Amino acid sequence: MQQYDAVILAGGRAPWLKELCGTEHRCLAPLAGRRMIDYIIDALQKSGKIRRMVIATNAEAIALLEGTLPAGVTTCLSEGDMPATAYAAAMALGEDCSQGILFACDDIPLLSSAGVQDFLQQCEAIPGQGIYYAIIPKEACLERYPDAQRTFGRVTDGVFTGGNLMLITKEVVINSQQLGREIFALRKSPFGLANWLGWSFILKAVLHRLSISEAEQRFSHIMHTPSKAIITSYAEIGMDVDKPADLELINKYLSK
Secondary structure, three states: OOOEEEEEEOOOEOOOHHHHHOOOEHHHOEEOOEEHHHHHHHHHHHOOOEEEEEEEEOHHHHHHHOOOOOOOEEEEEOOOOHHHHHHHHHHHHOOOOOOEEEEEEOOOOOOOHHHHHHHHHHHHOOOOOOEEEEEEEHHHHHHHOOOOOOOOEEEOOEEEEEEEEEEEEHHHHHHOHHHHHHHHHOOOOHHHHHHHHOHHHHHHHHOOOOOHHHHHHHHHHHHOOOEEEEEOOOHHHHOOOOOHHHHHHHHHHHHO
């Protein structure tokens, strides 16, 4: 079985969590008797597809995690932006890092080992891509979590929400730092993002005339590497904790 190194991106803080959970660190928030990150580590390890992992987070969280992590799990300091953090994590994994690195967000405690297996096996079936990104059909989300409030986007292929798993080759992580920073800087500028993506692309998206294939082609062109959207029915990959209602809902499912 092919195995990968994994990175859990855990540098984020959520001030609203402080009152509800006693901490601003998402990864440390207690849920049904365990920290949020423990569920994610457990799912990754039980998938059988991950040989080791790095948690990229801030110094305060690292101090609190020290001595509490299972074998094969280490930490590194997160940097000022996502591309730099991905690079730091790849460096922390060392020269023998796997060619494909699985990136997971720190706020998907419902993640399952089967979901990890499904995503990676689908990636393996389409070799030669630099970036793989999980997307989930709306019907799969509603069937599994009918009371969840998620954001969906319509394309000609259907209605989907984004997942929180990405497989990126080590080469892309290392060599795309400047491009990654430019993209990251545009995330809060709709006009700049539209210019970057192309207005015709945006218009097709707004009119729901964009296909997954067209989105893949545009993203591949911009990133200078072949990129593929992986459609998975494992809805938990998209069940992140962005607001108090999400926390309440996930607590309900975990308590079951």
